[in-house]
Amino acid sequence: MQTFKDADFQKEIFRAITDMGFEVPTPIQKKTIPHLLSSDEDIIALAQTGTGKTAAFGLPIIEMIEPDDNYPQAIVLCPTRELCIQIAKDFESFTKYLPNIHVTAIYGGASIDPQIKALRRGTHIVVGTPGRVNDVLRRNALQIDKIRWLVLDEADEMLNMGFKDELDSILEMAPKKRQTLLFSATMPSDIQSIANNYMNNPVELTAGKKNAGAENVSHFYYVVQAKNRYLALKRIADINPNIYGIVFCRTRQETKDIANSLIEDSYSADALHGDLSQAQREQVMHRFRQKHIQLLVATDVAARGIDVSDISHIINYNLPDENEIYLHRSGRTGRAGKTGISISIIHTRETSRVRQIEKILDKKMVQLPVPNGKEICEKQLFNVIDKIETIKVDEASIAPFLPDIYSKLEWLDRDQLIKHVVSVEFSRFLEYYKNAPDLNASAKDADFRSSSAEGDGMFQKYFINIGARDNLTKVTFLDLFNKKAKLKEVKVGKVEILQNFSFFMADRRYEKQLLEAFRSLEFNGAKIVVEPKTNSASTSGSGRRGSSSGYDRRGSSLGSDRKGPASGYERRTSSSGSDRRGSSSGSERKGSGYDRDKKSDRGGYSSRRPR
Ligand code: AMP
DSSP: OOSGGGGTOOHHHHHHHHHTTOOSOOHHHHHHHHHHHHOOOOEEEEOOTTSSHHHHHHHHHHHHOOTTSOSOOEEEEOSOHHHHHHHHHHHHHHTTTOTTOOEEEEOSSSOHHHHHHHHHHOOSEEEEOHHHHHHHHHTTSOOOTTOSEEEETTHHHHHHTTOHHHHHHHHHHSOSSSEEEEEESSOOHHHHHHHHHHOSSOEEEESSSTTOOOTTEEEEEEEBOGGGHHHHHHHHHHHOTTOOEEEEESSHHHHHHHHHHHHHTTOSEEEEOTTSOHHHHHHHHHHHHTTSOSEEEEEHHHHTTOOOTTOOEEEESSOOSSHHHHHHHHTTSSOTTOOEEEEEEEOGGGHHHHHHHHHHHTSOEEEOOOOOHHHHHHHHHHHHHHHHHHOOOOHHHHGGGHHHHHHHHTTSOHHHHHHHHHHHHHHHHHHHHTTOOOOBOOGGGGOGGGOOSSOOSSEEEEEESOOGGGTOOHHHHHHIIIIISOOTTSOEEEEEEOSSOEEEEEEGGGHHHHHHHHHTOEETTEEOOEEEOOTTOOSSSOOSTTTHHHHHHHHTHHHHHHSHHHHHHHHHHHHTTOOTTTTHHHHHHHTSSHHHHHHHOTTSSOOOOOO
């Protein structure tokens, strides 16, 4: 099958998909549609979300449904409420000109009564999540004894989510004489056992390689020290001013923290995680779909079933624990023929994970340098210029103010005026990135013994206010560390004894214990001061004893990468009387200023401020 015409669908279906803009069948559709129309053999199809698999199974089923037989003839099982609603919507679009075919969605997290009523009214196609389908089966509100097609959509996700028992019980209840269609992005062994137990000599259809990631997704990674992840994330957002993406985090807490930091730093972001109520979750998703939020920070579980077709970037704030999850994450971009980018922020010890993921993807993940301040400023500058060029001018509203504006700006010639206008936006980035540090971790950072870098994933570098002048040597230091401070179980890395003070690396997990242990210690009559050393602190020029505050001030410059410009920015925006952008994310959260933001920004995104 090369075109939809070759499938010879009823004209109503053809008209509906033409309305939807489907011109050429996707690879999985080319394989699945002719098979389903001509054979009752079971199929296992390896297909990611976004490959057009809903139409691949949906269109032939609709073609073959008997509208006069008023009972469920097809059941589609899928992992999440969102996906369930999405599939039902797609089916409704496909049956737009076939009003006698009825589709019903049943899913958890919503009242069961209206769903039961809808089933009782009579339906031909049921789309449901396994838990809720079991519920309605137990209540006799749904009969599946006459179904002809049973579809398991995102079967791997259903198993990941623990629906094995529910699936078993539904598959047991379904009539033996049926066609079972299993769609899955990956093929773990438990899918194979479903196939063995419940399917009849299934034919395997693959569009693309087994377990392969979406074809049109490019994979990149940045190597940074673990503590610089957040700064790297901000640079990714800043170098992509029109980013529309999902940032995946490992835990709910991390999701909340990262989203809050982004919001505080005036990025257009929000969090999606399991602690949200259904209503809050829907609100966040609505705002993301409407593009009122540029960065959705989410856990893997919360992001399941999100079906947004034009996501530009997937950002792995951390690599997932399991390599296959990476496939699911990156499969959320590059959908429906569009290109997508998946970026991972990794630390030096994770490069072997990259090689493993490359094997599953059968594609190279390309290491990129973390963008530097100059590159970001250039990108932002041209973004400002683009906006100035394309912004829609509301002539009528602006007209009354123009005479005053012209007279106020009269003294500026054209060139100066351009520079001033552009600088309104651009100066913030220039200032913020003026002394921004290089975030790229070099390969040698991985080896603490040969590294002078400030710790990595495992080690933290510490300053100690005693040195050779106090007769400190490596041996006496280790004695002090192991015996006096009683920190024998804490791994120590490189020790640098300088004249007036010293540095040492130690396992960062024990930081609290370590600082506590040194707090009350003395060395040759001198009180010991130990402090964690942050990234940009200079090793020279720190004072001798009591240098703690001076040292700290220098050391905090990285922290100011994140927080410093914030107040400056607020001052600047309020003094210029413009709070349109600066307040965007904050006010978005509170629900005010959000519409204003949207309307005022032609691109549909609220712009961000570096803070
Ligand atoms: P799915 O994988 O079913 O979630 O589909 C992903 C997106 O691709 C949906 O927005 C579909 O409407 C769209 N789509 C599916 N098939 C085609 C096609 N042949 N041409 C254009 N878009 C399609």
